[in-house]
Amino acid sequence: MTAPSPLSRRAFTRALLAGSTGSIAALGGLNAAIAQKITALNQKFLDDEAPDGVYWEEIRRLYEFEDRFIMMNNGTLGPMPKSVFNTLMRYHRVQVTNPYDGYSILPAVRESLRTKLAAFVGASPEEIAITSNTTEGLNFVIGGLDLKPGDEVLMSTLEHPGHIGPWKLKEKRAGIVIKEVPLSATAKTVDEIVGAFAAAITPKTRIISISHTVFITGLIMPLKELSRLAHDKGLLLLADSAHGIGMLDLDMKALGVDFLASSPYKWLGAPTGVGLLYVRKEAVDKVWPTVVSSGWEANAAASKLDPSGQRSDAALYALGEALDFNTRIGKSRIERRIKVLAARLKQGLAEVPGVKVHTPADPYLSAGLTAFSMGGGLEPKLVDFVREKYNLVVRTTGNAKAGTYGIRVSTPIYVSTKEVDMVVEGVRTLMAHKGRAT
Numbered sequence: 001m002t003a004p005s006p007l008s009r010r011a012f013t014r015a016l017l018a019g020s021t022g023s024i025a026a027l028g029g030l031n032a033a034i035a036q037k038i039t040a041l042n043q044k045f046l047d048d049e050a051p052d053g054v055y056w057e058e059i060r061r062l063y064e065f066e067d068r069f070i071m072m073n074n075g076t077l078g079p080m081p082k083s084v085f086n087t088l089m090r091y092h093r094v095q096v097t098n099p100y101d102g103y104s105i106l107p108a109v110r111e112s113l114r115t116k117l118a119a120f121v122g123a124s125p126e127e128i129a130i131t132s133n134t135t136e137g138l139n140f141v142i143g144g145l146d147l148k149p150g151d152e153v154l155m156s157t158l159e160h161p162g163h164i165g166p167w168k169l170k171e172k173r174a175g176i177v178i179k180e181v182p183l184s185a186t187a188k189t190v191d192e193i194v195g196a197f198a199a200a201i202t203p204k205t206r207i208i209s210i211s212h213t214v215f216i217t218g219l220i221m222p223l224k225e226l227s228r229l230a231h232d233k234g235l236l237l238l239a240d241s242a243h244g245i246g247m248l249d250l251d252m253k254a255l256g257v258d259f260l261a262s263s264p265y266k267w268l269g270a271p272t273g274v275g276l277l278y279v280r281k282e283a284v285d286k287v288w289p290t291v292v293s294s295g296w297e298a299n300a301a302a303s304k305l306d307p308s309g310q311r312s313d314a315a316l317y318a319l320g321e322a323l324d325f326n327t328r329i330g331k332s333r334i335e336r337r338i339k340v341l342a343a344r345l346k347q348g349l350a351e352v353p354g355v356k357v358h359t360p361a362d363p364y365l366s367a368g369l370t371a372f373s374m375g376g377g378l379e380p381k382l383v384d385f386v387r388e389k390y391n392l393v394v395r396t397t398g399n400a401k402a403g404t405y406g407i408r409v410s411t412p413i414y415v416s417t418k419e420v421d422m423v424v425e426g427v428r429t430l431m432a433h434k435g436r437a438t
């Protein structure tokens with residue numbers, strides 16, 4: 001048994017929150033050391049000419065993942081920086097050991113987190129709801145909009161089930177009409193994409209509801225141009241940006257969307273259980289809240305869409321630390337690094353005969369998700385091959401009938417050009433065998 005703490009339980013919890021007892025002080029110190037490390041690295045960054053260099057090698061060491069494998073499927077779930085993990089444990093411990101302080105003190109974080117989240121995405125705190133995940137945020141908006149039978153929603157043919165499902169529910173309950181804009185799986189220009197949506201608008205269209213970060217092909221939809229189109233025609237625009245936060249340097253004002261949902265546990269390094277829902281100030285009164293307790297009638301801010309009831313406040317503190325971690329490195333530097341790695345991957349894949357890259361080469365229309373096909377049933381074999389030979393995690397994605405079936409590779413900041421080259425090497429090896437077999 002461990003010796004009882006000399007502090008009373010309450011004093012202990014307060015000390016825990018202040019970060020001043022033994023192991024807790026150590027955790028706080030660790031986070032401070034990580035912050036200092038990034039600041040020092042930033043100063044050296046300008047002299048660092050190598051594609052990976054000391055900077056990114058050191059950043060990689062700040063992550064909490066098993067060395068056994070390197071996660072290159074952030075599209076589903078990504079690892080946490082050590083400082084985020086420390087923060088999560090620190091506050092989870094309060095919740096576990098002192099539920100009283102868990103409900104009376106910890107929730108105070110919510111409003112400061114909302115402000116931090118707003119600043120991170122170029123919004124105001126009144127435009128931010130703190131949800132649990134992207135699927136929930138999309139459901140809250142879609143379920144909460146007043147739409148009449150016959151009203152039309154425009155979607156693309158490249159949407160995620162978490163985005164299609166709530167619209168199907170709305171179709172059944174409210175009689176709205178879903179129109180799929182036929183977007184080629186290999187759509188590669190802004191004009192082609194915006195033109196396809198413009199041509200599909202009718203007098204009954206009310207909203208354009210699309211992926212920002214297309215999970216199948218890695219396409220980044222031109223949201224700015226689509227928002228402009230929507231607003232010119234008096235429509236709303238809802239963006240499913242599940243992968244956006246932590247992958248792209250998001251700026252809500254620049255994008256001009258009405259609603260955007262994102263999952264910070266994919267690319268940002270936050271724990272599961274927390275999600276971002278942005279609602280443009282002018283659109284807040286267009287959405288009914290879904291999960292309410294008292295006070296919702298008087299709430300004119302996006303926070304009326306926060307799901308009511310107890311939540312994991314530890315996860316909210318950890319999200320705050322993840323935002324700090326990314327801010328210290330720099331959002332634009334992160335986006336640039338992710339795109340540099342993806343460009344190297346696409347270039348390597350383009351040099352392997354028989355490989356078809358589904359993601360646009362244009363960095364305006366692509367970022368950290370790269371998708372490609374090999375044919376001959378080699379895709380699942382590649383997933384196993386790179387896992388067994390190089391300890392890299394990638395996944396299959398897409399749909400054979402739609403011509404989108406393939407492999408999807410994420411290029412987050414903690415991977416190096418070495419791992420990117422390993423993926424290409426794996427593809428080259430399997431494609432060479434395919435060539436011999438036919």
Ligand SMILES: Cc1ncc(COP(=O)(O)O)c(C=O)c1O
Binds near residue numbers: 076134163
């Ligand atoms: C484009 C897209 N939308 C929605 C989702 C659902 O996200 P979540 O499970 O975080 O709610 C995903 C998940 O990967 C996705 O890729």
